[in-house]
Amino acid sequence: MYDYLKIEKKWQQQWVESNLYQVKEDKAKPKYYVLDMFPYPSGDGLHVGHPKGYIATDIIARKRSMEGFQVLHPMGWDAFGLPAENYALKNKVHPRVAVEKNIINFKRQLSLLGFSYDWSREINTTDPAYYRWTQWAFLQMWHKGLAYESFAPINWCPSCQTGLANEDLDDGCCERCGTLVEQKPMRQWVLKITDYADRLLNDLDKLPDWEEAIKEMQRNWIGRSEGAEIKFKIKNTTANITVFTTRLDTIFGCTYVVLAPENELLQNLKDKIKNWAEVEKYIEEVKNKTDLQRTDLNKEKTGVVLEGVKAINPFNQEEVLVYAADYVLNSYGTGAVMAVPAHDDRDFAFAIKHNLLIRRVITDETEDDLDEAFTNDGKLIKSGEFSGLNSAEARQKMSDYLEKNDVGQKKINYKIKDWVYSRQRYWGEPIPLIHCKKCGVVAVPESDLPVVLPEVKSYEPTGTGESPLAAITDWVNVDCPQCGAKAKRETNTMPQWGGSCWYYLRYLDPKNEQALVAKDKDKYWSPVDLYVGGAEHATRHLIYARFWHKFLFDIGVVSHEEPFTSLKHVGLIMGEDERKMSKRWGNVINPDDMVERFGADALRVYEMFMGPFDQAAAWNTNGLSGTRKFLEKVNLIFDSREDLPFKEDKTIVALLHKTIKKVSEDIDDFHFNTAISALMILVNGISEYRQINKALPLNKEQLALFLKLLSPLAPHLSEELWEKIGQAESIFLSSWPKYDEKLIKDEIITYIVQVNGRLRAQLEMPADATEREVIDRAQAEVGVIKWLEGKEIKKIIFVPGKLVNFVV
């Protein structure tokens, strides 16, 4: 009988008691660092989707360890941030209390699944001993000018009552609560991630083991575009309008210039603008539009001309109209564009509506009519000395012209914005800065770190742009560390992504009080060899962490430029109704129940068997009974009540060795589903043999090989059966099996016989049969003769070991 509950409990206890998974640096062995994206411990606990990635990393960790690697496989908690705080507010408990309780529950749920985590390295981002180093790293950035105070309008979530980074938005809504985000000017701390944009982009090419999809998302997010900035003089003033374009080659087609309504230049030109009242009204109108209304691609392009203002095209000295229009964004480029309606869709639409001149300057030499913008490259016409060049040459020559005449230069722009890093909320790391009237902003001395998050009566957000910390006067009021005068602490806290920017480094050295991580430990363990988590982090955590890591590299804290060598993304497990698992749909499956009904091993095997690892798949509890049956069959093979004789079977032995090869390769490739299928085929073979012959086709050593193959996937049952066949030490201290090259070569090969590419017969031939022999036999097959009869064989195709094809 397969008593999974007893077996699983027994081994989970033994593994803990023997410290089986605790790991130390061992210079004699190669290291392997396999990491999960650590969870935020929510009050709802785990659903069956969460462990999918953890099962995969556990399989890899166990296999690598058996292969002789020193494996680091840690786990911890990302417990700061809005979700924890909102949960606490809703349930009227202190976030710390809620988090502690949730962690206990999460840990219990994880241990039910038998993961090989080294819990001695557990970390928690809300632990002052941990966030001391988050604050420390922030201070290093501040010292280097990478953290700065900004007063520009930012995303404000009226429900969460805090500022948010661009990365925290989904379709213009707060990623946490779904509320439409507003733009609100507000003092905030910002990290200069744009300084690292080029490196974050270029170094993606140094990551061949990252999935292309994730790299592509990051490329999109960083959004590099190469172009030029051009100064258009404003007639009768000393001022310029600087525009950014990627299509300098179209500049002779520029028939007007557009400023974003928020562009400061408009205010400066107030006196020159004859219709200022009208312009001001337009600016007001735009201000009242939400971002969503503004960026609706289908809406008509509105705008207003600036009467009395003309800009001068530096290439042909032509005077052009200047508009204010909200199809130009102030937050990208220079907040101004040169409009070339003939060669840009948006300018074209605007020009049609406002009846403006459309001048074609790029041709593809086919037709001349323009009923829409021609946006491809081509040959320049009507472009003065540049006429006749193709677009690419022209861009080069024209940017030389810009620089020579001091009217602009080449320029690279990025879509990624600096990271809005402060939150007006309670549950986060305090930003370790002090505001002094005399000295300005002063860093908290490193010896005073951590700045501990104080206890507070009300941790509800204030909504005023101040965090609840501002109300705790005895915490806020401090002496300036520089001049000793009365000063105030910064009261904003860090965002939820702060602590996760570097947590993977802390596992290397979790108790170090002298440094974020000791150099020798970093040298031994870094970088992370395998990182597994959800694709939703592609443009959030994964960009932020790469940014911090590069910074830590620059200041000499870590020795590698990239933190994660290979990255796999886990596909979601959907509910049985194919919707995302959520309380809202009532389709959540709890792993505790599944472990109770089917066992942890069956659950592990099922989640890996569902389909390709990176693909989303709908849950099906019936499928779980399939993997359970598989494990029952395995158990039956080893059932000691039947003392079956051993009668070796060559086919099954060969199958065993083929399975070793396949399972080894498939696990390395993350093809867990086909690895399991191969194991099922082997087990079916053994079971069938056992039933027919009342004997086992494999001896004890061979059965041991099979158990090792199964052990990363179903650790409890494998360990139990391993003990049953008389092994004293844990199976995870044994070595990964190797296949015998000689045994996996087939002696008999099945040839496919085709006539005109259609299957007509199958032929069993010895492996060493010659081409002649195979063809002769093939031709004599009954199923083949009738297709060849009375026809002339034009050609015979022979693929050794595979097939014969007669072409008639």
Next chain:
RNA sequence: GCCGCGGUGGCGGAACUGGUAGACGCGCUGGACUUAAAAUCCAGUUGUAGAGAUACAGUGCGGGUUCGAUUCCCGCCCGCGGCACCA
């Protein structure tokens, strides 16, 4: 609009660098065991025709290359994901 990924039985999915399409699992159908049910075991399970051997069709659609295409090429359709008035 741009970029990426995908489309294979009733379902999840397999198929190495072009070589037996549907492995493995679920479900379903029939049978054995049972007073009965569950569990278990055995057989079948892409469609059409046929009692059957077998034949033909078949991997989103239309073409092409090839002795041979789920796989390669060209042109479409649909779904998912990312980015997006980004100049």
